[in-house]
Amino acid sequence: MPNDYITLRALAAELDERLRGGKIDKIQMPEKDEIVLLVRAAGQNHRLAISCNANNPRIHLTQIKKPSAQVAPAFCMHLRKHLANGAIERISLLGNDRIVGIEISARNELHDVVRFTLTAEMMGRYSNILVVNERGIITDSLKQVSYDTATKRCLLPSARYELPAQGKILLQDPDAIRACLTRYDGTETLLAYVIKHFAGLSNATAAQLLCDAGVRDARALSDDRIDAILQAIESMLNCYGSERFAPCVQMSDGCAIDYYMYPYQGVETTPAPSLNDAIERCVSEKDLRQRRDERTRYLQKAYNALLNKTQKKLDKCLERYAQSQNQDEYRILGELITANLHRIRKGDTRITVADYYRPDCPDRVIQLDERLTPQQNAQAYFKKYAKLKRTEAVVVEQIEQTRDFLQYLQTIAPLIAMCSTPQEIAEVQAELESVGALRVRKQDKSTKIKPAQPLLYEYEDFAICVGKNNYQNEKLTFKLANGNDLWVHTKDAHSSHVIVFAEGRDIPESVIRTACEICAYYSHAADGGKIACDYTLRKNLRRHPIGKPGMVLYTTYRTAVVSPNRHETYLVRE
Helix, strand or coil: CCCHHHHHHHHHHHHHHCCCCCCEEEEEEEEEEEEEEEEEECEEEEEEEEEEECCCCCEECCCCCCCCCCCCCCHHHHHHHHHHCCEEEEEECCCCHHHHHHHEEEEEECCCCCEEEEEECCCHHHCCEEEECCCCCCEEECCEEEECCCCCCECCCCCECCCCCCCCCCCHHHEEEHHHHHHCCCCCCCCHHHHHHCCCCHHHHHHHHHHCCCCCCCCCCCHHHHHHHHHHHHHHHHCCCCCCCEEEEEEECCCEEEEEEECCCCCCEEEEHHHHHHHHHHHHHHHHHHHHHHHHHHHHHHHHHHHHHHHHHHHHHHHHHHHHHHHHHHHHHHHHHCCCCHHHHCCCCCEEECCCCCCCCCEEECCCCCCCHHHHHHHHHHHHHEEEEEEEHHHHHHHHHHHHHHHHHHHHHHHHHHCCHHHHHHHHHHHHHHHCCCCHHHHCCCCCCCCCCEEEECCCCEEEHHHHHHHHHHHHHHHHHCCCEEEEEEEEEEEEEEEEEEECCCCCCCHHHHHHHHHHHHCCCCCCCEEEEEEEEEHHCCCEEEEEEECCCCCCCCEEEEECCCCCHHHHCC
């Protein structure tokens, strides 16, 4: 993305034209590093998104509505206190770097007019959002930095706000640019030289700058060529509002992957109504994918940790069970000592006896505790026997419970990969919280997240629903489905529950097979070849004694062997 000074300058001018004079109605913080201003300007409602995500910093108008945080963070409360109901006076770049300043006038508790600058720094891992008052003092910042050795700045409340030091030549300094270009000796490409010495240019914009000047492949620079570069820089700086301003997006496989102020040479682009629209198409899709991937990785990590912990617990239980199988050996030793009490004296460390429990009664050496009497030595072995017998009963129950829980956990694995929306991620996260994989979040009961919906297919006038997590599976199977509806699940692998709603009709074999193919696709074994799927009437199911959502038992069923197939053609709702 050419998220550089040149592009941000045009973007800020576009935002200023649209939002100047607008009133800030609401302030939201849907992500830990993103705020959204709801602005009423020129009779229209706008959503201004500002993100300081290190991998995707941005500022643009958006149509995407994300659910707000259930409990507003402190920074969001600070913004609401000082900026809510304020008016946007100006949007522009601050200094000569990728910093957008939104000048806002508002009223304090005494109804006096106060002015703040909402400052959005779009500088990669140094990205930040700050509130600066009219005296240049930081009142709060989203990322609080005591002192950064790279930027040489302190970004804390009550500190004076200072722009980052600029080590490159500014594009607004033609004399310095001319002097620098005069020193170019051709030892490196002109593109590399420009990127190295000039501030505010991305690789893509720098390449287009040289194309506009007609000197991209030049190995030496005459005065005419330097003049052409200076003219190209001036044209780029003043691009917004000029005839050449023609926002566009670069497409790949139907997805917008990049945006430009005007078509860059060598890039196939599609026109966009505005630069904001171009950015919205590119970065919003990227942001949603990125945040989904981040959250699913987080869930997967927590899931793997609990899965490994549970497996270790099962292994330990099995080890204890194996040890308990030697319980009769201790009883025998106790009985052999009891039968030979007359031969043992206190202080003996061992005794050799005839083992009448074995054929031919071979001699056997029994270890004794010299501190104990003969009777106490016998009782010690009997106690070990009794303890192992009790352990066996407890461990058998623990093994059964742990195996059931492990089986349940294994149903969650394919569901994490299926998450595609914030609602679905939230539901899987809630399930992981319920089993102890994640710490339970504090929730604001007044804020409810709309539940995610199962996948819906329509095939031959039959509705086919697919659960995307265990909560959906539970609701789909035991609340929405009737007794004569068809239930489908993979035989030897974990999968989604699939329901074919019969509505009093006989279900054709073609519909059953299609439902099985869909079920196989949304299973843990989807990457394999043929998959066996069980299907039965809903009334033949009963809940598993473990009591976990989506866990069922059944005995009456039929099986179909199918190949996984998403059947996207028949998909009505994702």
